[in-house]
Amino acid sequence: xxxxxxxxxxxxxxxxxxxxxxxxxxxxxxxxxxxxxxxxxxxxxxxxxxxxxxxxxxxxxxxxxxxxxxxxxxxxxxxxxxxxxxxxxxxxxxxxxxxxxxxxxxxxxxxxxxxxxxxxxxxxxxxxxxxxxxxxxxxxxxxxxxxxxxxxxxxxxxxxxxxxxxxxxxxxxxxxxxxxxxxxxxxxxxxxxxxxxxxxxxxxxxxxxxxxxxxxxxxxxxxxxxxxxxxxxxxxxxxxxxxxxxxxxxxxxxxxxxxxxxxxxxxxxxxxxxxxxxxxxxxxxxxxxxxxxxxxxxxxxxxxxxxxxxxxxxxxxxxxxxxxxxxxxxxxxxxxxxxxxxxxxxxxxxxxxxxxxxxxxxxxxxxxxxxxxxxxxxxxxxxxxxx
Amino acid sequence: xxxxxxxxxxxxxxxxxxxxxxxxxxxxxxxxxxxxxxxxxxxxxxxxxxxxxxxxxxxxxxxxxxxxxxxxxxxxxxxxxxxxxxxxxxxxxxxxxxxxxxxxxxxxxxxxxxxxxxxxxxxxxxxxxxxxxxxxxxxxxxxxxxxxxxxxxxxxxxxxxxxxxxxxxxxxxxxxxxxxxxxxxxxxxxxxxxxxxxxxxxxxxxxxxxxxxxxxxxxxxxxxxxxxxxxxxxxxxxxxxxxxxxxxxxxxxxxxxxxxxxxxxxxxxxxxxxxxxxxxxxxxxxxxxxxxxxxxxxx
Numbered sequence: 199x200x201x202x203x204x205x206x207x208x209x210x211x212x213x214x215x216x217x218x219x220x221x222x223x224x225x226x227x228x229x230x231x232x233x234x235x236x237x238x239x240x241x242x243x244x245x246x247x248x249x250x251x252x253x254x255x256x257x258x259x260x261x262x263x264x265x266x267x268x269x270x271x272x273x274x275x276x277x278x279x280x281x282x283x284x285x286x287x288x289x290x291x292x293x294x295x296x297x298x299x300x301x302x303x304x305x306x307x308x309x310x311x312x313x314x315x316x317x318x319x320x321x322x323x324x325x326x327x328x329x330x331x332x333x334x335x336x337x338x339x340x341x342x343x344x345x346x347x348x349x350x351x352x353x354x355x356x357x358x359x360x361x362x363x364x365x366x367x368x369x370x371x372x373x374x375x376x377x378x379x380x381x382x383x384x385x386x387x388x389x390x391x392x393x394x395x396x397x398x399x400x401x402x403x404x405x406x407x408x409x410x411x412x413x414x415x416x417x418x419x420x421x422x423x424x425x426x427x428x429x430x431x432x433x434x435x436x437x438x439x440x441x442x443x444x445x446x447x448x449x450x451x452x453x454x455x456x457x458x459x460x461x462x463x464x465x466x467x468x469x470x471x472x473x474x475x476x477x478x479x480x481x482x483x484x485x486x487x488x489x490x491x492x493x494x495x496x497x498x499x500x501x502x503x504x505x506x507x508x509x510x511x512x513x514x515x516x517x518x519x520x521x522x523x524x525x526x527x528x529x530x531x532x533x534x535x536x537x538x539x540x541x542x543x544x545x546x547x548x549x550x551x552x553x554x555x556x557x558x559x560x561x562x563x564x565x566x567x568x569x570x571x572x573x574x575x576x577x578x579x580x581x582x583x584x585x
Numbered sequence: 586x587x588x589x590x591x592x593x594x595x596x597x598x599x600x601x602x603x604x605x606x607x608x609x610x611x612x613x614x615x616x617x618x619x620x621x622x623x624x625x626x627x628x629x630x631x632x633x634x635x636x637x638x639x640x641x642x643x644x645x646x647x648x649x650x651x652x653x654x655x656x657x658x659x660x661x662x663x664x665x666x667x668x669x670x671x672x673x674x675x676x677x678x679x680x681x682x683x684x685x686x687x688x689x690x691x692x693x694x695x696x697x698x699x700x701x702x703x704x705x706x707x708x709x710x711x712x713x714x715x716x717x718x719x720x721x722x723x724x725x726x727x728x729x730x731x732x733x734x735x736x737x738x739x740x741x742x743x744x745x746x747x748x749x750x751x752x753x754x755x756x757x758x759x760x761x762x763x764x765x766x767x768x769x770x771x772x773x774x775x776x777x778x779x780x781x782x783x784x785x786x787x788x789x790x791x792x793x794x795x796x797x798x799x800x801x802x803x804x805x806x807x808x809x810x811x812x813x814x815x816x817x818x819x820x821x822x823x824x825x826x827x828x829x830x831x832x833x834x835x836x837x838x839x840x841x842x843x844x845x846x847x848x849x850x851x852x853x854x855x856x857x858x859x860x861x862x863x864x865x866x867x868x869x870x871x872x873x874x875x876x877x878x879x880x881x882x883x884x
Binding site for chain 1: 659662713720724725726727743745746747824825828829830831832839840843844845846848
């Protein structure tokens with residue numbers, strides 16, 4: 199009898215354990231669903247949207263496919279994961295990642311040329327034909343959203359007549375109101391990076407076409423970037439706390455929201471979302487420079503060649519570029535579409551006319567942005583030259 | 586200890602065999618951990634260090650990486666800044682830690698429990714949370730500024746995004762370890778020796794300098810050594826709370842490695858950092874071993 203009892207108990211607990219196991223493991227899901235493993239190191243507005251909005255939308259439209267969004271923000275983010283993907287490629291093994299929400303293979307040396315990332319074309323992702331050609335910098339990336347940097351200002355403190363319309367206006371305003379403007383460190387947040395880019399553009403006749411994805415050389419960088427440093431150095435004494443640059447987009451928005459400064463450079467999507475959520479004061483207004491807008495950028499997805507669920511990942515990439523999802527991103531977190539505006543509804547294009555400037559200059563990634571960021575630290579922040 | 590007893594009671598040959606067996610057994614016990622350390626830490630480190638002297642594509646050994654590092658004002662500035670931040674943080678930390686642990690050891694007050702909990706609390710808070718909390722607290726419009734404004738002080742200069750901001754965060758983060766180590770040291774100071782000193786008429790200052798501090802030297806060296814390594818290599822707190830430039834070596838290395846993708850240069854930076862930490866490590870090891878040898882706990 200005691201033996202009988204313990205055996206029954208054993209069977210019961212084994213059954214209970216078997217029943218709870220699927221609940222504990224995220225990779226196991228009902229009836230052989232394919233799980234697409236996604237890594238994202240985007241800010242919370244992006245990762246929240248992927249987890250709470252996109253995943254249910256995609257899973258409803260594609261029965262049998264599930265999304266597993268893994269947030270990799272800390273410790274090097276997607277760069278670190280990509281290094282593992284390159285290593286897995288060399289040993290011909292499964293990288294355990296199917297989709298990079300945002301990653302540019304140029305960020306990890308050797309990953310683009312090695313073949314660790316899939317070459318993308320419209321046969322694999324049909325909606326790629328709708329994409330704004332400016333976003334297709336290399337053949338390993340799928341641009342899926344864009345955002346542009348603009349000025350956010352507190353309309354209680356900045357009179358309508360004083361709102362800068364050109365770079366010269368902005369410089370004049372900053373100098374007239376010392377301590378009231380700040381941008382973040384260029385490598386820690388694009389809102390600061392593209393402010394630096396705009397200064398470099400200003401110093402080079404406002405001609406973004408001077409900087410292309412394949413014309414980088416050390417000499418050219420020195421020639422084109424150096425005049426930009428003097429523009430920024432000249433501003434430094436008039437910035438918040440004599441040039442106390444915050445370590446990212448969010449800390450900059452925080453200084454602005456707390457009222458420590460009255461004007462900042464900010465990403466369009468983060469500013470629009472901040473206003474709608476109330477994390478930025480109601481008096482926050484946005485404006486774009488008219489002589490040459492601040493640069494913007496695309497968020498690029500990438501797919502590892504050895505991904506276990508590559509076809510599903512293509513499906514996801516295609517879904518991301520569908521007009522329906524593109525419109526949803528605009529409405530939900532103020533992203534700019536990666537597809538051309540004319541592939542979206544005319545109403546939508548009209549509604550966002552005030553912030554969506556006619557042109558979106560861009561600054562190439564890879565070596566250009568590395569030189570820009572490092573040059574800024576050497577010349578503007580430290581004011582010593584790196585030999 | 587056991588071995589010495591053994592030699593007394595048993596004949597020489599058997600004792601030697603027993604001692605050899607004990608030694609072999611001990612070595613076998615530490616072997617896995619030691620191998621792991623050699624494989625995963627020492628070998629890669631050695632490879633990295635050799636890589637800085639024999640860079641890829643060079644014919645023979647060269648110190649060009651190092652001379653480039655020390656010729657570059659930004660690298661030197663970052664190194665000096667890191668040493669300065671570490672030194673200042675350690676000095677303040679030691680001061681605060683000593684006061685706190687002395688209070689906890691000798692106070693009869695009812696509040697010691699509460700103070701101990703508060704002192705150990707940072708142990709359970711990750712650096713990134715400390716950083717963002719401190720922005721809210723010491724920032725330009727944070728709690729401190731608001732409070733000072735309430736009592737009429739408006740000239741508050743926020744340490745946020747200044748070296749002092751980074752130091753403040755690092756001090757807060759490292760108080761628990763400091764207090765724990767110093768408290769452990771203070772626990773060994775016997776009440777009777779203090780009472781004896783008091784009986785012959787010593788004041789508090791004299792007791793502290795002549796009785797307590799000499800017995801605390803080892804703990805202080807341990808605290809300084811461990812905190813030096815921790816603060817020197819810290820990343821998150823100085824990255825969020827400190828200035829854009831100069832940078833701590835850890836941030837500088839990370840930038841050079843992942844932004845500029847100059848693996849060789851960042852390896853040299855790492856090697857320089859390693860040598861500075863090695864000095865601290867050596868002082869720590871020598872002090873601990875000499876002290877241990879003196880008191881007979883190690884052979």
